[in-house]
Amino acid sequence: LREPAEFQELRRNLHRLAEPSGREEQTAGLLVSLLRGFDPDELRTGLGGYGIAAVFAGPEEGPRVLIRAELDALPIPDPPALDHRSEDPDTAHKCGHDGHMAILAGLAGVLSKSRPAQGAAILLFQPAEETGQGAAAVLGDPDYGDLSPDMVFALHNLPGYPLGRVVVRSGPFASASVGLAVSLTGRSAHAAEPERGRSPALAVSQIIQAWSSVPQELVPLHVPSKVTVIHARVGGPAFGTTPGEGVVMATLRAHEDHVLHDLARHCAGLAEGIARAHGLEMSAGEVEPFPATVNDPSAVDHVRRAAGKAGLAVEEPDRPFGWSEDFGHFTARRPGALFGLGAGVDCPALHHPSYDFPDDLLVPGVRLLTELVREVVRSPVSPGSEGDAR
Ligand SMILES: [Zn+2]
Numbered sequence: 001l002r003e004p005a006e007f008q009e010l011r012r013n014l015h016r017l018a019e020p021s022g023r024e025e026q027t028a029g030l031l032v033s034l035l036r037g038f039d040p041d042e043l044r045t046g047l048g049g050y051g052i053a054a055v056f057a058g059p060e061e062g063p064r065v066l067i068r069a070e071l072d073a074l075p076i077p078d079p080p081a082l083d084h085r086s087e088d089p090d091t092a093h094k095c096g097h098d099g100h101m102a103i104l105a106g107l108a109g110v111l112s113k114s115r116p117a118q119g120a121a122i123l124l125f126q127p128a129e130e131t132g133q134g135a136a137a138v139l140g141d142p143d144y145g146d147l148s149p150d151m152v153f154a155l156h157n158l159p160g161y162p163l164g165r166v167v168v169r170s171g172p173f174a175s176a177s178v179g180l181a182v183s184l185t186g187r188s189a190h191a192a193e194p195e196r197g198r199s200p201a202l203a204v205s206q207i208i209q210a211w212s213s214v215p216q217e218l219v220p221l222h223v224p225s226k227v228t229v230i231h232a233r234v235g236g237p238a239f240g241t242t243p244g245e246g247v248v249m250a251t252l253r254a255h256e257d258h259v260l261h262d263l264a265r266h267c268a269g270l271a272e273g274i275a276r277a278h279g280l281e282m283s284a285g286e287v288e289p290f291p292a293t294v295n296d297p298s299a300v301d302h303v304r305r306a307a308g309k310a311g312l313a314v315e316e317p318d319r320p321f322g323w324s325e326d327f328g329h330f331t332a333r334r335p336g337a338l339f340g341l342g343a344g345v346d347c348p349a350l351h352h353p354s355y356d357f358p359d360d361l362l363v364p365g366v367r368l369l370t371e372l373v374r375e376v377v378r379s380p381v382s383p384g385s386e387g388d389a390r
């Protein structure tokens with residue numbers, strides 16, 4: 001795995017195999033057989049599901065650097081005309097994880113020929129990123145336990161930025177988010193006699209209004225936050241029935257975990273008060289929680305220097321991105337950084353049906369990760385990097 005054409009073929013093969021979050025069996029199988037050929041010092045499989053870690057160690061002790069790619073695809077179909085279209089008509093790599101995997105496999109190819117000067121590189125292929133469950137599952141897996149990286153990194157391709165532009169910043173990089181769902185239960189009745197039932201219809205409309213005004217009323221001007229109602233329903237389409245149950249769901253977002261936590265608590269409290277006023281039972285649940293991904297300044301320095309060595313320009317945005325990444329679970333435990341790699345200004349947006357990872361990004365990606373490993377393993381291990389320092 002050296003030539004651009006080989007990277008491209010691997011990326012397209014991974015694209016054809018696209019599998020949903022948590023069901024990445026064939027994708028993992030392909031990677032395991034490929035990685036075996038690179039003769040890593042250690043190869044762990046079945047991490048948090050279908051996760052894989054390949055360890056390439058240097059001759060001496062030193063910093064251990066972990067680099068993560070994601071295994072999963074999305075429930076969005078490929079356009080029929082795409083020649084390397086996904087074999088599953090309902091699932092395709094619309095976030096470019098096929099490209100991230102090919103880049104990390106390319107790094108494995110480089111490390112198989114030249115091991116790190118010291119320390120170790122841990123190449124982690126993580127399942128189920130899109131549902132926000134994979135990172136926590138890998139970190140909670142006993143087989144992951146003693147990999148003990150000193151520093152953690154992940155890249156994500158970024159449409160809208162020039163091809164190969166490295167996008168990174170210290171502090172919050174990607175936002176925290178969570179789905180909040182409330183279910184309301186009253187009592188259904190004949191539509192002619194709503195007074196004999198207890199409909200949640202008005203409560204649902206009041207919750208939508210109350211939640212939508214929370215960022216306006218609760219959060220200070222300088223603190224970014226959003227509450228986006230994504231779904232609401234009362235009863236079913238039966239004209240003869242006064243409904244007895246209803247649902248409201250929203251996605252909550254903030255740059256910082258504590259702001260998100262306050263938002264969620266406040267929204268649940270508002271819904272509870274409204275439900276009580278209407279004499280309804282309420283249950284609330286949080287789904288797909290993503291912590292904020294917070295970049296460590298020294299990890300960001302490594303990314304800047306690696307970009308310079310790889311001949312890639314660096315751009316540092318003023319603000320964190322509004323989307324979420326479950327890599328925040330890693331940066332919550334170890335110093336590290338998530339950084340963007342520009343996918344081209346005209347590249348369709350991530351999760352858009354016409355998106356396809358640009359193959360021209362594979363070679364710069366491998367070059368960047370190769371330099372990043374070199375940078376990190378030769379830096380002194382900072383005191384306090386033992387254990388869960390952060
Ligand atoms: Zn995605």
Ligand SMILES: [Zn+2]
Pocket residue numbers: 070095096097129156
């Ligand atoms: Zn992604």
